[in-house]
Amino acid sequence: MGNTLVQSQMRDVKKFLEAAIIEFESFLNEATLSGLIQEKEGNIEYYKxxxxxxxxxxxxxxxxxxxxxxxxxxxxxxxxxxxxxxxxVYHQCIEEFFSPKSDAWFEESRSAYTGKNSIKFREETPLSVKELFRKLEGPFQKIREELEYYETDYRTKMIQSK
Known part of the structure; x- marks a missing residue:
């Protein structure tokens, strides 16, 4: 892949990360465990x-x-x-957004065909959490599509260099 394309992708990813950080920080600066429970009674351990x-x-x-x-x-x-x-970025940010290791939520793959949000929560979740993910899902999906190339290309390069 040419330098200019990679440079362009780096700038796009940088802008994306800046915007995602603002959204995550805004949410976390306001959210508390007791606030989530007040918003919707549910499993405290799940909310944690x-x-x-x-x-x-x-x-x-x-x-x-x-x-x-x-x-x-x-x-x-x-x-x-x-x-x-x-x-x-693809593995730590994008993949973790769609499918965290803890399995707190998951990506419903069929949602892409229905036009609905693909993030599904394992248990009942407060609306503020759902809204955060609705707001971020589109940008994360767009960057994922742009970076999917690195999923295979970088790994192939690493294997070949051994």
Whole structure:
């Protein structure tokens, strides 16, 4: 993949991460466990898991944004580092958004065909959490489609270099 395409993707991903971080921070700055329970009575342990996963997503996005910022500013452009970072964004941010390791929620693959939101929660969830994911799902899906190339390409390069 050419330098200009990778540079362009890095800039797009950087903007995406900046916007996602704002949304996650805004939510987490207002959300509390007791607030979620007041909003909708439910499983406290599940609510804790949801908040924990959102915090992890925020940290992953912040870490990747920091690396993206460094790579975008560096001259000459470090294409290999950029590709590695895009791969990391795909796995740490995008994949974790759609399918967290804790299984607090999951992606309903058939939703793509119906035009509905694909994030489904395992248990009843407060509306504020659902709204956060509705707001972010489109941008995450768009970046996922742009970065799917790195899912196979970067891994293939790593295997070949061994």
């Amino acid at each position: 898991m949801i908040l924990s996963n959102i915090r992890k997503l925020l940290v992953f996005c912040e870490e990747c944004l920091e690396v993206c910022g460094i790579i975008v500013k560096n001259e000459p452009f470090a294409k290999a580092a950029a590709e590695k970072t895009l791969y990391r």
